[in-house]
Amino acid sequence: MSSTSLLIKHADRLVTMDAARTELADGALYAVDGVITHVGPTALLPQEADQIIDARGMLVMPGLVNTHHHFCQTLTRCMAQDRDLFGWLTTLYPLWARMTVEAVQVATRTALAELLLTGCTTTSDHTYLWPNGARLDDQIEVAVAMGVRFHAARGSMSVGQSKGGLPPDQVVEDEAHILADSQRLIEQYHDPAPGAMLRIVLAPCSPFSVSPALMRESLALARSYGVHVHTHLAETLDEERYCLAQFGRRPVELCEDLGWVGKDVWHAHMVHPSAAEIERLGRTHTGVAHCPCSNMRLASGIAPIGALRRAGARVGLGVDGSASNDGSHMLGEARQALLLQRVQGDPAAMSAREALWLATRGGAEVLGRDDIGQLAPGLCADVIGYRLDQLAFAGGAVHDPVAALVFCTPPPVDLSIINGRVRVAEGHILGLDLPVQIERHNAIARELANQM
Ligand SMILES: [Zn+2]
Known part of the structure; x- marks a missing residue:
């Protein structure tokens, strides 16, 4: 089989996200068959390639990694507008129960389109x-x-x-079926190899919608295959009260009892851990998907991201939602993460570069991957580019093009490459008729609501 090479050259700024946080002027990247072979100044890289992209005027960086989402919720944005988590969920469960196979597929395509256009190249989804x-x-x-x-x-x-439990009986599944289907999916699809495009995760939804037995058995099944596990945890004080009343344990304590800590576990939200729980989550290097927009929208609170990171927890960003966001904008989420940490009174609580680190390296760590999240030889060629001469960056990128990504209004990407393949060029997703997609998505969203 012949190999395919790609050269991206003359980037105004190339942000590697490597350990030294190297940022290059007139930067370039060379990849062969989806794997990066060279990163450096344009003048020092090979100049011949099957595909050459001139990135003059662009900032080029690793693709963003989204660690928590519910693609299907793109059908129910702007609903239950003024409810907290439990009120929001009980309003929306009956609508989600009406989704057809087509609705799930169309919503997935919409969410992925939005993610792609906002810089995301790797995403998790948690449909439950x-x-x-x-x-x-x-x-x-x-x-x-x-x-x-x-x-x-x-x-x-x-x-x-x-x-x-909180959900209506009609939307829950039999536990034996859940476990059998989980095993089928792992055996059919899970790719543990470096550079994998597809991995399976087992993800019982939350302490108030699954049994401790399902949590324990899902974890055992996942670990027997080397698969990671994910759930919602410590999102709201309602959840804390439910766990204390139902199990006599706080949410994090309950998960610790069930073995749900460690390098193969990540929890969405983690808004309300105690100081002792933060210390224990850090010591076990448990992962956290920080979802600032959702936490603000549902008035859930402010996650102690700084303390979790200092303790040793792995932390990445998740757009969540997107009925609790109500978007799938990865760069927007990085901006919100920065603003939310600062609103508590410390203007240095999170820098723009730290927010971008969370959106790339942090997310890769949360998903258990060392082959994405930075631009370096041997890693996957997941690369995005933003034009620096656009309106949103005017008067900002000239001073600091990297910080402009987070401080200025986050724009869509102009370029996105995943595994060495161009997926977005000049701001357009290749192979997707977006107006047709949006029209079908809206028709299905209307049908779901009209059936109420
Ligand atoms: Zn969620």
Whole structure:
């Protein structure tokens, strides 16, 4: 088989996100078959390649990594506008229960399009209800077609209202079926190899919608295959009260009892851990998906991201939602992370470069990957580029083009390359008719609401 080479050259600024945080002027990158072979000043790199991209006028950096999302919620944005988490969920469960296979696929494509255009090259998704025959396979099919690196979580709910849970009985599944389907998905799709485009994750939804037994058995199954696990944890004080009443344990304590800590575990939100829990989560290098927009939208609180990182926890960013965001804008999420840490009174609580580190290296660490999140030889060629001469950056990028990405209004990408393949060129997703996609998405969103 012949190999394919790619050269990106003359980037105004090339941000590597390597350990030394190297930023190059007139930077270039060379990749062969989706793997980076050289990074450096343009003059020092090979000049011949099958595909050459002139990145003059652009900032080039590693693709962003999204660690928490619910693609299907793009169908129910701007609903339950003034509710907290439990009120928001109980409003939306009945709508989500009406989703068809087509609805899941169309919503997945919409979310992935939005992620792609805002700089994301690797994403996780956590869909936890599978109505009307929908399966994780339906999302995988769309992600593979769009060429996005995907950590597909097999979400689940098994404790309905009749058993003391929050969701209605009609949207929960039988636990034996959940576990059997989880095993099928791992065996069919999970790729543990470096450079994998697709990995499976097991993800019981939350302490108030699954049983401790399902948490324990999902973890055991995942660990027997070397697969990672994910759930929502310590998101709201309602959840804390539920766990204390139901289990006599705080959310983090409950998860520790069940073995849900360590390098193969990551939790979404982690807004309300105690000081002792932060210390223990750090010591076990447990992962956290920080979702600032969602935490603000649902009035959940401010996650202690600085303390978690100092303690040793792995922290990345998640757009969550996107009915609690209500967007899938990865660069916007980095901006919100910075602003939310500062609002507590410390203007140095998070720098622009730290926010970008969380969105790249941090996310890669949370997903358990050392082959993405930075631009260096041997790593995956997941690369994005932003034009620096656009309106949003006027008067900003001239002073600091890297900080401009976070301080200025976050724009869409002009260039996105995943595994060495161009997916976005001149701001357009290749192979997707976006107006047609949006029209179908809106029609399905209307149908879901009209059936109420
Ligand atoms: Zn979530």
